[in-house]
Amino acid sequence: xxxxxxxxxxxxxxxxxxxxxxxxxxxxxxxxxxxxxxxxxxxxxxxxxxxxxxxxxxxxxxxxxxxxxxxxxxxxxxxxxxxxxxxxxxxxxxxxxxxxxxxxxxxxxxxxxxxxxxxxxxxxxxxxxxxxxxxxxxxxxxxxxxxxxxxxxxxxxxxxxxxxxxxxxxxxxxxxxxxxxxxxxxxxxxxxxxxxxxxxxxxxxxxxxxxxxxxxxxxxxxxxxxxxxxxxxxxxxxxxxxxxxxxxxxxxxxxxxxxxxxxxxxxxxxxxxxxxxxxxxxxxxxxxxxxxxxxxxxxxxxxxxxxxxxxxxxxxxxxxxxxxxxxxxxxxxxxxxxxxxxxxxxxxxxxxxxxxxxxxxxx
Numbered sequence: 001x002x003x004x005x006x007x008x009x010x011x012x013x014x015x016x017x018x019x020x021x022x023x024x025x026x027x028x029x030x031x032x033x034x035x036x037x038x039x040x041x042x043x044x045x046x047x048x049x050x051x052x053x054x055x056x057x058x059x060x061x062x063x064x065x066x067x068x069x070x071x072x073x074x075x076x077x078x079x080x081x082x083x084x085x086x087x088x089x090x091x092x093x094x095x096x097x098x099x100x101x102x103x104x105x106x107x108x109x110x111x112x113x114x115x116x117x118x119x120x121x122x123x124x125x126x127x128x129x130x131x132x133x134x135x136x137x138x139x140x141x142x143x144x145x146x147x148x149x150x151x152x153x154x155x156x157x158x159x160x161x162x163x164x165x166x167x168x169x170x171x172x173x174x175x176x177x178x179x180x181x182x183x184x185x186x187x188x189x190x191x192x193x194x195x196x197x198x199x200x201x202x203x204x205x206x207x208x209x210x211x212x213x214x215x216x217x218x219x220x221x222x223x224x225x226x227x228x229x230x231x232x233x234x235x236x237x238x239x240x241x242x243x244x245x246x247x248x249x250x251x252x253x254x255x256x257x258x259x260x261x262x263x264x265x266x267x268x269x270x271x272x273x274x275x276x277x278x279x280x281x282x283x284x285x286x287x288x289x290x291x292x293x294x295x296x297x298x299x300x301x302x303x304x305x306x307x308x309x310x311x312x313x314x315x316x317x318x319x320x321x322x323x324x325x326x327x328x329x330x331x332x333x334x335x336x337x338x339x340x341x342x343x344x345x346x347x348x349x350x351x352x353x354x355x356x357x358x359x360x361x362x363x
Contacts, residue, residue, distance in 0.1 A: 006047055006141070006206055013210075013220055025050050028222035033317045035221035036228055039190060040318060040361070042217035043147035045209060046226050048194070051142055052115030056122070057105035058131040065106065068125060069097070070248065070270065072261040076101040081168030081183070083256040085248045086118055091269025093246045094121055096238040096253070100170050100183055107181065109142075109194070111238045125265070141202025143209070144185075144226075145218070146192030148361065153216045154193050157209070158182060162193060167362075176201040186362040188226065189233035228314040231325055234356030236283055240296075241311040241325050249273055250327065251283045252356070282333040285354035286310070286324040292343045294324050301340040301348070307332050310341065316358065323358055324351075 007017075007025075015026030025047045028035065038044055056065060065073040071084040081100035085093055095114040100107045110118065115135050122133050145154065151163035158173050158180075165171070165184040173180050180197040197205060210218060236242050242251045249257070249270065259274060273279060288294070300308035308328035316323050324341075332339065337353040 006049065006203065009207060010047065010220075015220070015222065026220075026222040027224045029220055032222065032224040032228060035219070035225040036318065038217070038219055039147045039188065039221060039225070039229065041148065042219075043145060043149040043153055043213065044219055044221040044225075045143055045145045045206070045213070046221050046223070047206065048142040048144050049140070050112050051137075052110045052112050052118075053135070053137045053140055053142070053196075054108040054110075054115050054119060055105050055134045055136050056108065056131060057134075058129075060129040061106065061131040064122065064126060064129040064131045065099075066261065067264055068122060069099075069264060070257050070266070071099075072258045073099070073101075073106070074261075078103055079170050080166070081170060083168075083253065085253060085256045086121055087248070087264075087266025087270070088244070089265055091247050091266040091273075092244055093238070093242055093248055093251075094118065094244065096236075096242065096256075098168065098185065100168060100181070102170070102172065102181070107196070112137075114238060139199060140196050141199055141205060143195045143206060144187055144192055145195065145209070145213075146188045146190045148191060149216050150191050150193060153213050153218060154182065156216070157212055163191070175205070180205075186233065187235070188229035188362075189357055189359040190229070190361050191363065227312075228316065231312050231314050231323060232316055232318060232357065232359045233362075234285060234325070234358060236325060237312070241283060247273065247279055250279045250281045278330060280330055281308075281327045282330055283311075283325060283356075284328050284333050284335075285356045285358055286326060286339070286341065286351045287319070287321045287354050287358070288341065288349050288351040289321060290349045290351075291322075292347065292349055294322055294341055294343060294349065299342045300326060300328060300351075301342060302332055303340075307339065319358060323354075325356075328353065 086095040095118040098109045154162040170183045178201040183194040294313040298310040310326040313324035335355040340348040
């Protein structure tokens with residue numbers, strides 16, 4: 001796993017790293033609950049430099065991607081992007097990707113490690129296409145600024161009409177004689193923007209942003225707060241809520257699927273499910289007022305019948321409830337359905353199925 005170049009700075013700022021944290025981005029700076037409250041009322045910045053990144057370029061790179069991925073890559077305009085998935089021939093997920101189109105290349109953002117899987121997959125099918133697939137994970141610094149004051153802050157720092165960008169919309173700006181890619185994206189259910197630039201100029205960017213953003217209330221937050229806000233936003237994470245056994249329709253990734261673009265690897269399975277069939281499992285939300293702890297892997301029951309499992313869970317101080325993401329059989333997926341979550345031997349919690357997201361302040 002990639003280690004952030006900013007670990008020393010994070011420690012200077014009071015960042016705390018748990019023993020099982022391999023990415024060297026802080027788990028928290030103070031209390032995660034306080035960090036979340038601040039982000040939801042002001043603005044915060046988190047280091048995402050541990051995430052995987054590919055840059056795809058070359059004369060035929062869009063033709064290659066069009067036949068490999070689930071969403072339409074050819075129709076994208078410069079400065080736009082989309083959610084896209086790479087599938088096996090059986091329609092199972094290899095990678096969950098946010099794709100952004102720049103003048104001569106596509107930039108792919110994904111969970112750490114997936115860039116290697118995806119690069120191998122693309123190279124396997126590249127054949128005679130003139131396309132260059134480059135793992136740039138180690139070459140860039142990657143931050144995310146979010147919160148209700150984030151657009152105003154971005155506009156003041158970079159003289160960009162940030163709020164007017166659509167989701168996945170991007171701008172390229174000059175920062176210390178280097179290109180900085182600014183992207184509007186939802187990671188926390190709040191207005192948010194990714195900032196991506198080369199490692200050399202990026203090393204000072206985090207500190208500079210905190211100094212310039214102090215008047216607007218910009219403060220750092222860690223991965224613990226980010227994960228809670230991700231769950232509140234109903235955003236599944238690859239490797240946690242979905243994996244190589246998941247069909248994207250099961251995970252509710254309808255925005256990553258284009259049914260008019262033509263053939264791509266795994267397309268037959270997806271089209272068959274869309275037009276002729278259904279999936280048995282659906283990713284949904286759960287909430288409970290009870291205090292007992294829910295853990296990943298806990299099973300879900302309707303009376304004595306096992307009907308699902310928990311994949312992500314957290315206590316949301318914003319909602320005042322324990323919430324979770326998990327898979328449930330299709331006949332029980334409707335919001336408001338009452339279920340039982342097994343929280344230990346002969347111990348069950350009353351919970352309610354919820355439509356996702358739990359919170360949505362992104363626009």
